[in-house]
Amino acid sequence: MKTTIQFITTVICSISIISCKSQSVGLVADGAELNQISNKYSFTEGPASDKNGNVYFTDQPNDKIIKWNEADNTLSIFKEPAGRANGLYFDHNGNLLAAADDKNELWRINSNGIVDTLITNFEGKKLNGPNDIWVDLQGGIYFTDPYYQRPYWERTTAEIEEKNVYYISPDLKKITVAATDLVQPNGIIGTPDGKTLYVADIGDQKTYSYTIQNNGTLTNRTLFTDMGSDGMTIDNKGNIYLTGEGVTIFNPKGEKIHHIPINEEWTANVTFGGKNQNILFITAKGSVYTLKMNVHGVRYND
Incomplete structure (x- = not known):
């Protein structure tokens, strides 16, 4: 027996x-092997893919937004200066949204690089420093607002004590607090069906999931995993990609299923790019990397 x-x-x-x-x-x-595209930057962040698979990312210390051209694997400057942009995300009209950290604003940048400032404050107070962005199915905008003291700021304290997640209505006329009780919210990503939002609280080493209501409000806050993240993305299997020490991948149940080591002190952010959305694009310190995947991104699914 x-x-x-x-x-x-x-x-x-x-x-x-x-x-x-x-x-x-x-x-x-x-x-597939990890491919370093370049290591000539100071601190890369905020990768976002357009409909053609090109990826835009930021080099915040050098105040630049750079474009990676998927077709020929080249890099070029899209915008400089760039408002000390951090996180990026494309809206449904192909405009590039940027968390413009220089003056704590949220920008909308058209294909010609012309800027429309969407947000300058909340209830008369300067935002802490918009960091990462996600757009819902209706065109509403979620963004995280932690506080990281910058050497180029004149102020040394936050005007808003709380570090919140905010929501801008699809008509861009109303901004509300979507999530509170966070130490330092940072990475953010939603599911393609628009029903679930993930928010990483890097200050508390936690990542939470929320249920998205029709009016953009968030309910049912649930601990997803005991790990925070700088940036994050999602694949077509519903797996969540968190960053920090390389890229750590969790299945939809919050179970760790894979780790991609990156030979850098810090891995800041990640997204899917390429014509078929199967290229994992990773920003890490002064470098950017690509890795071909079997899974793919969900942003531009037909």
Whole structure:
């Protein structure tokens, strides 16, 4: 009997291990290697893909937004100066939204680089410093607003004590607090069906999920994992990608299923780009990297 039990246990454990392995190994394309596109920057952040698969990212210390052209793997400056932009995201009309950290604003930038400032304050007080952005199905805008003291600011304290997540209505006429009770909210991403929003509280080393209501309000705050993140993205399997020490991938249940090591002191952000949305684009310190995946992004699904 003891031998039979040991055999069954071994088989069950083996099945479990194979299942986990197949889930993680299947994420990255066979034979794919991490490719460093460039290491000439100071601190890269905020990658966002356009409909053609090109990825825009920021080099905040050098006040630039750079474009990676997917077709020929080249880099070019899209905008300089760039409002000390941090996080980026494209709206449904192809405009680039930027968390313009210089004056704590939210920008909308058209294809010609012309800026329309959407937000300059909240209830008469200067925002802490918009950081990362996500746009819902209706065109409403969520953004995180932590406080990181910048050397180029004249102020040394926050005018708004709370570090919140805000929501701008689709008509851009109303801004409300969407999520509170966070230490330092940072990375943010939503599911393609528009029903769930993930927010990383890097200051408390937690990531939460929220249910998105039709009017943009958030309910049902639930702990997703005991890990914070600088930036984040999601794939077509519903897996969530968190950053910091490389890229750590969690399945929709909040279980860690894979880790992509990056040989940098810090990995700031990640998104999917490329014509087929199967290129994982990673910003880490002064570098940017790509990695071909078997899974793909969900932003521009037909």
